[in-house]
Amino acid sequence: MGVKSGEGEEPGRRVGATLRRATLREVAAEVGVSVATVSNAYNRPDQLSEELRERIFKTAGRLGYAGPDPLGRSLRRRRAGAVGILYSDRLSYAFTDPAAVMFLQGVSLAAEEAGLGMLLLPGGPAEGREAAAVSEAVVDGFITYCIDHGDPLVGSLVGRGLPVVFVDNPPEPGGAPTVGVDDRGGARAAAEHLLNLGHRRLGVVSFELGAGPVGGLIGEERLRRATHANTLARLAGYREQVEAAGVPWSAVPVFECRENTPEWGRRAAEELLRLRPRPSAVLALSDQLAFGVYEAAREAGLSVPEDLSVVGYDDVPEAARTSPPLTTVGQPHTEKGLLAGRMLVARLEGREARTTERHKTFRTRLVVRSSTAPAPEGS
Amino acid sequence: MGVKSGEGEEPGRRVGATLRRATLREVAAEVGVSVATVSNAYNRPDQLSEELRERIFKTAGRLGYAGPDPLGRSLRRRRAGAVGILYSDRLSYAFTDPAAVMFLQGVSLAAEEAGLGMLLLPGGPAEGREAAAVSEAVVDGFITYCIDHGDPLVGSLVGRGLPVVFVDNPPEPGGAPTVGVDDRGGARAAAEHLLNLGHRRLGVVSFELGAGPVGGLIGEERLRRATHANTLARLAGYREQVEAAGVPWSAVPVFECRENTPEWGRRAAEELLRLRPRPSAVLALSDQLAFGVYEAAREAGLSVPEDLSVVGYDDVPEAARTSPPLTTVGQPHTEKGLLAGRMLVARLEGREARTTERHKTFRTRLVVRSSTAPAPEGS
DNA sequence: CTGAAAGCGCTTACAG
DNA sequence: CTGAAAGCGCTTACAG
Numbered sequence: 001m002g003v004k005s006g007e008g009e010e011p012g013r014r015v016g017a018t019l020r021r022a023t024l025r026e027v028a029a030e031v032g033v034s035v036a037t038v039s040n041a042y043n044r045p046d047q048l049s050e051e052l053r054e055r056i057f058k059t060a061g062r063l064g065y066a067g068p069d070p071l072g073r074s075l076r077r078r079r080a081g082a083v084g085i086l087y088s089d090r091l092s093y094a095f096t097d098p099a100a101v102m103f104l105q106g107v108s109l110a111a112e113e114a115g116l117g118m119l120l121l122p123g124g125p126a127e128g129r130e131a132a133a134v135s136e137a138v139v140d141g142f143i144t145y146c147i148d149h150g151d152p153l154v155g156s157l158v159g160r161g162l163p164v165v166f167v168d169n170p171p172e173p174g175g176a177p178t179v180g181v182d183d184r185g186g187a188r189a190a191a192e193h194l195l196n197l198g199h200r201r202l203g204v205v206s207f208e209l210g211a212g213p214v215g216g217l218i219g220e221e222r223l224r225r226a227t228h229a230n231t232l233a234r235l236a237g238y239r240e241q242v243e244a245a246g247v248p249w250s251a252v253p254v255f256e257c258r259e260n261t262p263e264w265g266r267r268a269a270e271e272l273l274r275l276r277p278r279p280s281a282v283l284a285l286s287d288q289l290a291f292g293v294y295e296a297a298r299e300a301g302l303s304v305p306e307d308l309s310v311v312g313y314d315d316v317p318e319a320a321r322t323s324p325p326l327t328t329v330g331q332p333h334t335e336k337g338l339l340a341g342r343m344l345v346a347r348l349e350g351r352e353a354r355t356t357e358r359h360k361t362f363r364t365r366l367v368v369r370s371s372t373a374p375a376p377e378g379s
Numbered sequence: 380m381g382v383k384s385g386e387g388e389e390p391g392r393r394v395g396a397t398l399r400r401a402t403l404r405e406v407a408a409e410v411g412v413s414v415a416t417v418s419n420a421y422n423r424p425d426q427l428s429e430e431l432r433e434r435i436f437k438t439a440g441r442l443g444y445a446g447p448d449p450l451g452r453s454l455r456r457r458r459a460g461a462v463g464i465l466y467s468d469r470l471s472y473a474f475t476d477p478a479a480v481m482f483l484q485g486v487s488l489a490a491e492e493a494g495l496g497m498l499l500l501p502g503g504p505a506e507g508r509e510a511a512a513v514s515e516a517v518v519d520g521f522i523t524y525c526i527d528h529g530d531p532l533v534g535s536l537v538g539r540g541l542p543v544v545f546v547d548n549p550p551e552p553g554g555a556p557t558v559g560v561d562d563r564g565g566a567r568a569a570a571e572h573l574l575n576l577g578h579r580r581l582g583v584v585s586f587e588l589g590a591g592p593v594g595g596l597i598g599e600e601r602l603r604r605a606t607h608a609n610t611l612a613r614l615a616g617y618r619e620q621v622e623a624a625g626v627p628w629s630a631v632p633v634f635e636c637r638e639n640t641p642e643w644g645r646r647a648a649e650e651l652l653r654l655r656p657r658p659s660a661v662l663a664l665s666d667q668l669a670f671g672v673y674e675a676a677r678e679a680g681l682s683v684p685e686d687l688s689v690v691g692y693d694d695v696p697e698a699a700r701t702s703p704p705l706t707t708v709g710q711p712h713t714e715k716g717l718l719a720g721r722m723l724v725a726r727l728e729g730r731e732a733r734t735t736e737r738h739k740t741f742r743t744r745l746v747v748r749s750s751t752a753p754a755p756e757g758s
Numbered sequence: 759c760t761g762a763a764a765g766c767g768c769t770t771a772c773a774g
Numbered sequence: 775c776t777g778a779a780a781g782c783g784c785t786t787a788c789a790g
Contacts, residue, residue: 072785077766160445
């Protein structure tokens with residue numbers, strides 16, 4: 001573009017920059033043309049002579065004007081040029097979860113295709129603040145990730161009247177487009193794999209189940225009050241398969257972690273491995289947690305998979321590189337983000353439904369590596 | 380908040396939502412008050428009677444009005460409520476680099492503190508498009524990450540006249556605040572460690588050096604035309620230390636990778652390990668690349684560290700968990716992001732310089748784990 | 759090829 | 775406690 005933005009090439013510039021950005025109006029006045037013409041110089045080069053356009057850019061450069069202010073333009077054009085991303089938890093947690101990061105990467109692919117920015121909203125349980133963020137976000141639409149059923153944010157979101165795509169076990173409010181995964185089926189496959197290997201003493205390392213005091217082995221009542229959709233689906237899948245094998249669900253200890261980190265996985269496994277009889281296999285709701293289970297096993301002098309089988313969930317890249325390589329449930333994180341992004345872009349560009357389905361549930365698949373083995377004798 | 384946003388509680392709402400969002404003006408007309416009063420109902424509850432406020436919210440709910448439009452508000456208030464993040468490369472690449480992700484996490488911490496959103500700009504070499512993204516971003520300021528010296532984007536950025544914080548080997552344009560790391564010192568420490576262990580046949584696995592045809596073993600000329608600041612600093616550190624040990628730099632093969640992924644690290648190492656005499660140690664510019672070197676070594680039947688020592692860079696979490704645990708150069712990724720975010724917020728809130736220094740260079744530190752060992756006999 | 763006018767949706771002194 | 779007026783910075787038909 002011919003937009004001048006060099007530094008200090010004109011003596012007058014520094015002053016202008018120090019004070020306040022020049023405006024379209026000021027440039028117009030200085031050149032002696034109307035604001036429409038200056039606007040055209042930037043937006044419709046064919047609407048004015050090359051010579052005048054050059055003169056306008058020169059004056060703009062001198063005044064420290066670097067082109068139309070995005071805010072004014074956005075208001076007038078009624079488009080913000082960005083998609084808002086709403087995460088279930090504090091935004092900073094999203095970056096510690098490799099699965100969430102891969103999802104965001106997928107969205108970024110779609111955003112790049114469409115030339116849109118991604119606005120990550122400060123989320124989390126900061127009471128009211130996230131609602132403010134939602135109602136103040138300058139975006140053209142939203143993508144939500146792992147939002148709970150009944151989360152009050154959904155109300156604020158829908159209230160904005162902007163297109164929304166809900167990702168991962170979504171509440172499907174008013175028929176909005178959704179992208180999800182067969183979480184329950186994935187969990188079932190994980191449990192089935194262990195049961196087929198002869199394991200009967202299982203332990204589960206779970207995410208947070210919902211609001212309230214968290215952490216530690218949990219009972220029926222807490223399980224019943226769970227609200228986190230992903231967690232619920234996976235636990236339901238484990239349970240279904242376990243019971244189908246004739247093992248009572250109440251015999252399976254479930255440890256609830258406060259955060260999805262290896263550190264919490266380690267704590268959980270430490271506790272599970274202290275139980276007698278000791279579990280011969282652990283189902284972790286994520287690979288991050290499973291990595292922590294590895295640590296705890298090592299510290300307890302148990303080897304994986306000979307003494308303890310471990311199954312993760314997510315199939316993040318590290319799962320293939322860790323030692324031993326982790327058996328886990330794979331799901332297409334990046335594709336989820338990409339599809340959600342494209343669905344949103346399609347709606348923004350007014351070509352809906354035709355090119356994209358409105359609801360998509362991706363399949364999960366069990367990836368068997370080396371962290372699982374037949375149950376030890378007599379277990 | 381008292382903002383109504385439920386779905387379909389009033390028969391009239393659906394119609395309004397289907398057509399177009401109601402505006403402040405329409406609500407005011409419907410209630411029979413001025414727009415100022417409706418605005419006050421949302422922004423200054425003390426400026427009107429509770430009873431009138433309730434009536435306004437009720438009518439707003441009926442019309443499908445969910446509160447003031449962020450764009451109008453932002454224009455009027457002259458603040459966007461978001462910080463823009465500009466990455467050196469395509470935005471989607473940022474999510475594949477654990478170091479970049481940790482950096483983003485740090486920024487998100489600062490953004491959350493301040494109640495700001497993070498706008499990730501579509502970047503990369505899409506010719507002109509990124510400049511458009513910069514000049515159209517609705518933000519209050521920018522943070523750049525790993526931008527090259529002389530990148531034309533810097534011009535567009537500075538032209539916006541908004542506060543900017545430059546992170547990682549920044550071009551320091553016009554005394555703007557910077558956050559960096561002693562990359563050169565870190566690289567020196569890595570090389571020194573290997574040299575102290577007796578290694579004399581080293582190989583380097585490098586990032587891309589700049590624009591142009593990329594990939595493969597490279598010569599002096601390409602090294603000279605390098606523009607990527609991080610890469611340059613690290614290579615300079617290696618070189619310095621190598622030459623200090625009396626080894627000519629020209630004797631150290633450097634492989635340039637197109638992407639910062641284990642896959643490219645593997646390719647690089649495959650080639651390096653084919654050289655005769657074979658390197659006894661590899662310096663990788665990132666842990667991601669080092670993980671790929673592990674793979675190549677394994678495939679070549681070499682064990683780390685007995686046959687091949689490997690040093691990474693970044694100390695991402697996986698480095699401690701991988702097998703063998705990776706010797707690497709640690710740097711405070713999250714802290715860099717957090718500090719940069721806070722520096723920017725400080726400027727936005729008009730309290731500069733007092734609370735924060737304007738330039739910060741974090742120290743790196745060598746983390747010695749188990750991927751390095753004394754050079755094999757006779758090498 | 760250029761300009762006058764309307765308006766995107768809102769907030770903020772200020773006056774009453 | 776409420777309202778009239780100005781204006782944030784811009785773009786877009788439309789008329790000339």
